[in-house]
Amino acid sequence: MTKNRWLRCLSSLVLLCTLTAAGGADLGLAKDKKNNHAVQTGIERLLENPQILKGKKVGLITNPTGVTVDLTHDVDALLEKNINLVAVYGPEHGIRGTEQAGSAPGTYEDPKTGLPFYNLYGKTPQEIAPIFSDVDVILFDIQDVGSRFYTYISTMAYAMKAAALQDKPFIVLDRPNPIGGVKVEGPVLDPDYQSFVGIYPIPVRHGMTVGELAVLFNEQFLEKELGKKANLEIVQMKGWKRDMQYDETGLPWVLPSPNMPTPETALVYPGNCLFEGTNLSEGRGTTRPFELIGAPYIKGWEIADRMNRLDLPGVSFREAYFNPTFSKHAGINVGGLQLYVTDRDGYDPIRTALTIMVELKKQYPNDFAWRSDNWIDKLMGTDKIRKAIDKGASVDEIIADWQGGLKAFQQLRKSYLLYR
Known part of the structure; x- marks a missing residue:
């Protein structure tokens, strides 16, 4: 091989390596390794087989996070599939995500689709149940953030109860826990402190998806409270692994609420x-x-x-x-x-x-x-943490006090994990 030919080969190899490092877009090379594990959400999988909703009047609980991977909102995606979507329901912050903490707009007609948009925030299951009377099935698709006091999982639980009271099927379109599904941290809620920012005895960081939580809530709490369980179905994700952080899913991030930008x-x-x-x-x-x-x-x-x-x-x-x-x-x-x-x-x-x-x-x-x-x-x-800090307890002492409850929950949750 001549020296000039050898140099041309070397230059080509350098160019190939440079393009590969830049992503290989022009050469059709393999994409970044993380993108090979892109997650398919529940709504994506439902849209692949929308026949399960054929002939049914559908209600959808969602907000701005209810989107497909190409950022088409669920409402538009379902209508494009000729699904008979008749009502849309929103949690805290509203279906369009416009309201600050503790607020939600009232019921109104969506100017884009003409569909009725209902507010569920601040309503009890008994108050929500009549709002579901005109639908045959309820879908739930909202991105959670992995903390007990983020109220979307409370809205889901209340809506599940309302659906059970109305004998309506309740389908959760699952999404990733954005902070992973491995770590479980913080005190388990004492039922004496039950509120809308903590309706069931789970820890602050629960390490579960909304689909997994829905199954846990249904099996552990709804039957005890109502004497019956919800007719629950989970459309599971494909490709999600418990140790994934959100930037490893290949999914776009949409603000779940005004103060959750990233x-x-x-x-x-x-x-x-x-x-x-x-x-x-x-x-x-x-x-x-x-x-x-x-x-x-x-x-x-x-x-x-x-x-x-x-x-x-x-x-x-x-x-x-x-x-x-x-x-x-x-x-x-x-x-x-x-x-x-x-x-x-x-x-x-x-x-x-x-x-x-x-x-x-x-x-x-x-x-x-x-x-x-x-x-x-x-x-x-x-109230133990507040009192412990006021008494001068160390952080280690405070955390040690809740370990028993945390371990019991970790054992309980194993039965409800859908992704291993």
Whole structure:
């Protein structure tokens, strides 16, 4: 081989390697390894076989996250398949996702499709049941974020009860748990603290999909409460694995609610949502909700330095200052922290949040306070954590106290896992 020919071959090899590193789009080469494991959601699988809905009047519980992989909304996708969709129902924040926490629009006619849009948020199962009277089957397709106090799973449970009262089939179109289906963390809810942010005794981070939760709720609770179970069916995903984070699914992220802009928000949410129960801002009214934590009395450099010295696994802290546009401390400059998750596998959101609370209680004993309505107890599902922090307990002592209940739940959940 001549020297020039050898150099041309070498140049071609370099070009081939460069294109491969860039994705190989022009050469038809294999895509990134993660994309080979793209997940097919329940709605995608249903649309492959829509005949199961043939001849039925269909009701759909959804919000902006109810989309196909090409971002077609469920409403449009079902209508394109000539499914007789007659009603659409929404959870907190509304079907279009326009409302802030604790709000939902009322019933109205959708200007695009002419379909009636009903609000389910704030209604009991007995109040929801009549709203289902004109449909033959109810579909549920909403992206959850993996935390007990995110209210979409409560809406699902209430809707399942309402469907059971009306003897209507209830079909859950399953979606990934965006923070994975392996880790189970936090205290199991004490039934004495049952509320819409915690209706059943599961831990803060449950590690289950909505489909798995639906089966657990149906088998463990609905029959005891109603004397009957829902006629439940799960359209399972294809390709989802329990250790997947959301960016490994190949699915587009649509905001589940106005303050859940990214999958990274969902990752910190099981811990940092707990600051709703304090006088600190949890970052609502900023572009980084639940990643920013602060209050007017906090010196950011003090708490950031202290937290970084503790060397918690999988997370680092930056002193941060922000001015929320709404919610707590709106229009006021506050100091605090921004969290940076450096290792998703090592990071424990609940331990991290508790550690921040304990340290703030030490540094600002006269300023740090709980919300007057003890909202922290509803979020935690118990009053033990609040009382333990007030008594000066360590984070290790607090976490050790809930391990018995957590282990019992881990054993219980094994029977309801649809993806092994």
